[in-house]
Amino acid sequence: xxxxxxxxxxxxxxxxxxxxxxxxxxxxxxxxxxxxxxxxxxxxxxxxxxxxxxxxxxxxxxxxxxxxxxxxxxxxxxxxxxxxxxxxxxxxxxxxxxxxxxxxxxxxxxxxxxxxxxxxxxxx
Numbered sequence: 001x002x003x004x005x006x007x008x009x010x011x012x013x014x015x016x017x018x019x020x021x022x023x024x025x026x027x028x029x030x031x032x033x034x035x036x037x038x039x040x041x042x043x044x045x046x047x048x049x050x051x052x053x054x055x056x057x058x059x060x061x062x063x064x065x066x067x068x069x070x071x072x073x074x075x076x077x078x079x080x081x082x083x084x085x086x087x088x089x090x091x092x093x094x095x096x097x098x099x100x101x102x103x104x105x106x107x108x109x110x111x112x113x114x115x116x117x118x119x120x121x122x123x124x
Contacts, residue, residue, distance in 0.1 A: 020059070020073065021081045025088070025097040027069045047072065054084040068096075 027035075035041060044061050051058040056076035064071055074081060081099045088094040 018057075018075045019078065019081075020075055020102040021056075021078075022100045022102070023070075023072045023074065023081065023085065023097060024068050024100065025070050026067070026095045028093055028095045031093045050087060051084060054087060055080040056084060 035043075043063075047061050048058045051072070051074055054076075056074040059073040059075060061070065061072040063069060074084070078099075078101060081101075085097045085099050088097055
């Protein structure tokens, strides 16, 4: 696998091309209360267990300051990342959870440039 592919979030595992995703979430009031009641709880271990059960590999898991509370990076397939989102949302532990796939921005803008050549503005 080339260095550029890895930088763009393309990972090859067991002969399959895997993607890299960032999940950005806001925890629920319920989880906030549970964390306050048991501040030593190992959220990394429990998050890793659920992530792997969804078929993904957990790369990182961080609590952050700001509008959202947690950011994790995972590798796998899009459907697996969505399954993880559904699982966390249905558990009541997360109020919001976004899935962002790492893309090849050079390819995206090349495609946009090619498509722009076919745009015909009215009156021209």
